[in-house]
Amino acid sequence: MRKLLHLTSSLFDAHGKQGVSTQLSHELIAGLTAADASLQVQARDFAQTPIPYLDNAWLGALFTPAEERSEEQAQKVAFSDALIAELKAADVLVLGVPTYNFSVPAMLRSWADHVARAGVTFKYTDKGAVGLAGTKKVYGVIASGGIHEEGGSDHVRPWLRTFLGFIGLTDVEFVVAGGLNMGESARAEGLQKARNQIAALLAAAKE
C-alpha cells in the first residue's frame, strides 16, 4: 500500500463549493488512483481544519524537554508531530495551491513552519542543508486569478521548489491554472491548459 497526502488550502472550499486548486488536484488524484489502486489517500483541508501559526508559545513548547512540558505545550508539540508524521509517511504529496497576494496561502506557509524541524525533516552539515523528509513525488496544483510567470510576479513555484527542496523533496511537478479572473475565455483557456498538464503528468506517471 502506498500513501498519498493531499493538502488543500482554498478559502473557496466551503458550502459544497471547491476552489479551482482543490478541484483540479482532485482530478489529478482521480487519475493517479485509477492507475495505482494501492494508493491510499489521506486528505488535510486547511479550510476545514486551520493550521495555527507557529508563534512564540509554540516554539517555546518545542524547545522545552518533553518531560517538562505542560499539557498545553504537549498538545502543541503533538499537533506539529502529527503533521510531520503524515508528511514523512507519504509516498506522494499533492498540494492544492491558490495564489494569494503573489504567494502561497498563509495556512500552507504555516504548515511549512510546523513541518520544517531540524534533525527531523532537515539538518545542517558543513556542506549545507540536507533534507530528511523522505523520497516522494510532489505535485503542486496552482490556481491564480491573473497570469504570473516565473522570474516575474510568480513567487509560488519558486518558493515551493525552494522549501520542498530544503526538506529533501526535489521531484516536484506543477500544474498551473492561470488567468481565472481575466474573463470567460481566459478562464476557459487557463483551465484547459491545466487539464492538459494533468493529462501529460498522468501519462508520464504510467511510464
Ligand SMILES: Cc1cc2nc3c(=O)[nH]c(=O)nc-3n(C[C@H](O)[C@H](O)[C@H](O)COP(=O)(O)O)c2cc1C
Ligand atoms: C485573498 C486573495 C488574494 C489573491 N491574490 C491573488 C494574486 O496575488 N494573484 C492572482 O493572480 N490572483 C489572486 N487571487 C485570485 C485567486 O488566485 C483565484 O481566485 C484562484 O482561483 C484561487 O484559487 P482557488 O480557486 O483554488 O481558491 C487572490 C484571491 C484572494 C481571495
